[in-house]
Amino acid sequence: MRKSTMSILAGVGLMLTSSTSVLAQELTIFWAEWDPANYLQELVNEYEAETGVKVTVETTPWSDFQTKTFAELNAKGDAYDMVVGDSQWLGAASTGGHYVDLSSFITENGVDKSFVPATLQYYSQYDGKYWSIPLEGDANGWAYRKDWFEDPTEMANFKAKYGYDLAVPKNYKELTDIAEFFTRPAENKYGVALYTQTSYDAMAMGVEQTIFTWGGELGNYETGEVDGIINSPSNVQALEAYRKLYTFTPPSWTQAFFVENNQAFTEGLVAMAMNYFAFFPALANESTNPHAANTGYFANPPGPNGNQHAALGGQGISIISYSENQEEAMKFLQWFIRDDVQQKWADLGGYTCSAAVLNSEGFLNATPYNRAFADSMKIVKDFWAVPVFADMLFQMNDRLHPYITTGEGSAQATLDGLAEDWKKTLGN
Numbered sequence: 001m002r003k004s005t006m007s008i009l010a011g012v013g014l015m016l017t018s019s020t021s022v023l024a025q026e027l028t029i030f031w032a033e034w035d036p037a038n039y040l041q042e043l044v045n046e047y048e049a050e051t052g053v054k055v056t057v058e059t060t061p062w063s064d065f066q067t068k069t070f071a072e073l074n075a076k077g078d079a080y081d082m083v084v085g086d087s088q089w090l091g092a093a094s095t096g097g098h099y100v101d102l103s104s105f106i107t108e109n110g111v112d113k114s115f116v117p118a119t120l121q122y123y124s125q126y127d128g129k130y131w132s133i134p135l136e137g138d139a140n141g142w143a144y145r146k147d148w149f150e151d152p153t154e155m156a157n158f159k160a161k162y163g164y165d166l167a168v169p170k171n172y173k174e175l176t177d178i179a180e181f182f183t184r185p186a187e188n189k190y191g192v193a194l195y196t197q198t199s200y201d202a203m204a205m206g207v208e209q210t211i212f213t214w215g216g217e218l219g220n221y222e223t224g225e226v227d228g229i230i231n232s233p234s235n236v237q238a239l240e241a242y243r244k245l246y247t248f249t250p251p252s253w254t255q256a257f258f259v260e261n262n263q264a265f266t267e268g269l270v271a272m273a274m275n276y277f278a279f280f281p282a283l284a285n286e287s288t289n290p291h292a293a294n295t296g297y298f299a300n301p302p303g304p305n306g307n308q309h310a311a312l313g314g315q316g317i318s319i320i321s322y323s324e325n326q327e328e329a330m331k332f333l334q335w336f337i338r339d340d341v342q343q344k345w346a347d348l349g350g351y352t353c354s355a356a357v358l359n360s361e362g363f364l365n366a367t368p369y370n371r372a373f374a375d376s377m378k379i380v381k382d383f384w385a386v387p388v389f390a391d392m393l394f395q396m397n398d399r400l401h402p403y404i405t406t407g408e409g410s411a412q413a414t415l416d417g418l419a420e421d422w423k424k425t426l427g428n
Contacts, residue, residue, distance in 0.1 A: 026054045027325055027332060029317070030069060031084040033059040036136050036278060039082075039348040045343065047335055053328060063199070066390075073320070074100040081323040082332075084135050084315045088201070090126035092387040093318065099131040100319040100326060102333075106130045111337055119353040122382040123316035124264045127149070132316030133333055134353035136278070139376035140209050140300060141310040141369070143265055143283050144168065144272045147294035148182065157181075172213060172241060175301055179248035180344040182271035190378040191248030193273040197257040199395035204383060205311040206274060207242050207400055211299055212381045214238035221384065226424040231415035238303070239411040245402050254405045266290065276313040277373045281349060283370055299368040299376045314351060340359035352410060353377070388425050395421040 014082055028222045029044070031037045037059045045056035058080065060068050066086070072079055073093065076207075077174035085093065102124070106112050111133060112120060119134040134284060148154060158166035162177050169175040179191025216235040219226035229235075246253070250269050253260075257278045265273040266282075266289045280407045286292040302308040317336070335341060342354035346363055351373065357363055364371045384392055398420040402408040 025052060025328070026056070027081045027328060028079065029055065029057045029082045029084060029344075030072075030080040031057055031059055031315075032062045032065040034062070034278070035281070036350055037084075039345070039350045040135075042348050043341070043345055043350070044332075047332060051086075051331075052333070053332070055332065057323075066200075073322075076322045078320070078322045078324055080320055081325045081329050081369055082317050082319050084317045085132070086315055087123050087312060088200075088383050088385050088389045088393070090131050090385045091122075091389060094129070094131045095387050098321055100104050101129055102132065102319070103130045105330065105333065106133070109334060109337060114337070115353045116355050116358060116377055117153050118378060118380050122312050122380060122385075123314065123353070126385050132318040133337060134314075135317040135336075135350075136314040136378055137351040137353040137373075138276050138313030139279045139356075139380050140205060140274060140313060141277050141280070141372065141376050142272055142274055142298050142300065143280060144296050144298065145265075145270075145291060145294060146296045147291070148271050149178075165397075166256075168296070169301045171302050172210075172304065176241065176245060176248075178271060179245055183248040188269065190250045190264075191272065192245055193256060193261040193275075194242070194245055194249055194253070194262070195257055195274060196246070196249075196253055196262075197255045198394075198399070198401050199255075201383065201393055202257040203401060203404070204393055204396050205313070206405070207239065207396075208381070208383060209309060209311035210242045210303075211235050211238045212311075213273045213300060213303035213307055214241070215303060215305050215307040218384060219422065221386075224386075224428050226422045226426065226428065227419045229419075230422065231412070231419045235415055236411045239400070239403070239415060243407065243411065257347075259385050262289075266294075269270050277369060277376065278313060278351065280369045281367070291418060295368070297370045297372040300381070309379050309381045310376040312380040386426070391425050392422055395425065 041057040048054050072118045123134040124130045124132045155166045183191040195202040214234045219229045261273045261275045265272045282288045300310045342352045346352040403414040
């Protein structure tokens with residue numbers, strides 16, 4: 001009798017264990033609400049078909065993505081197993097103990113050999129360790145109106161005025177000349193659409209891209225030194241260049257980001273529009289851009305000394321340390337980094353960081369902007385990833401916005417003030 005009872009109890013225990021195992025076969029990924037998140041859901045549906053593990057991509061609007069993420073992380077919650085987080089979060093999330101250290105995973109699975117080095121450096125690395133796998137590669141690039149550039153009359157007039165042929169700009173001087181040339185308020189035409197929004201990182205990304213292209217830096221990322229770096233002569237020139245470009249934007253262009261820049265382009269207001277490549281599919285689609293057939297794309301051009309860089313966009317995927325499904329999350333990442341899966345990710349519309357896929361002729365020719373994207377991902381640089389990055393970002397916005405949009409003060413005074421802000425924030 002006792003033996004039978006024990007057998008029954010053992011069976012119940014086995015059932016409970018089995019039930020718990022089944023319950024664990026589900027993963028939740030948290031991300032912002034945009035098209036790439038939809039592509040990721042399509043991709044992970046294949047993971048479920050292959051493994052039986054259900055993966056849900058839960059999203060929230062960009063406006064509260066950071067707030068919601070860190071509210072959950074700071075509460076040590078386990079609502080999400082993974083998050084596709086911004087690169088700037090690496091410092092705060094890793095030092096706060098919120099992310100799982102993926103250093104061993106990356107080396108043991110050869111990610112350090114198979115992914116583009118710049119993407120690992122900026123999406124994954126902080127304080128000598130890796131905290132994410134590059135998932136959505138992205139960079140700041142440019143769209144332009146090919147029909148305006150190739151119009152014989154425009155070409156002749158441009159050459160008469162500037163002394164060289166109207167074409168895709170080979171440097172920032174040409175970019176600025178073209179923006180000036182096409183700015184004709186009486187015709188409701190303007191040269192460029194730039195980032196100026198200050199609610200998060202839009203304007204900062206546009207400005208830092210220009211700073212990097214002038215050969216400047218935001219500071220010394222290892223020591224935290226900023227004085228003499230963020231307010232260096234080259235950075236002053238870069239900020240002046242961004243301010244000048246701003247004078248060739250449409251009227252009241254004071255809080256513009258990806259929506260406004262794409263809209264200015266589709267409405268035929270501008271010759272060129274700065275935007276992240278993740279938002280260019282809308283410009284390549286004739287149903288959302290009446291000028292799609294006449295839209296071309298190029299990587300951010302070099303600065304006056306030949307430096308060429310693009311501001312990093314996109315995100316890496318990290319495992320949250322409070323997840324009870326970390327082992328299963330690791331298995332998912334092993335699946336995600338496979339070459340065939342990276343190819344599927346690219347085919348769906350995601351931006352792969354796999355070198356093999358990124359450099360393949362199939363990828364380069366898949367869309368009219370992929371070649372410019374691949375070029376851009378080799379020259380990306382990023383904002384500070386320190387734990388106090390959010391404070392530094394908003395200080396940058398507060399200092400730069402009045403100068404860029406109204407010409408208030410000078411570039412030197414603006415950057416001197418920012419240097420003082422950052423010195424206090426970084427404790428230097």
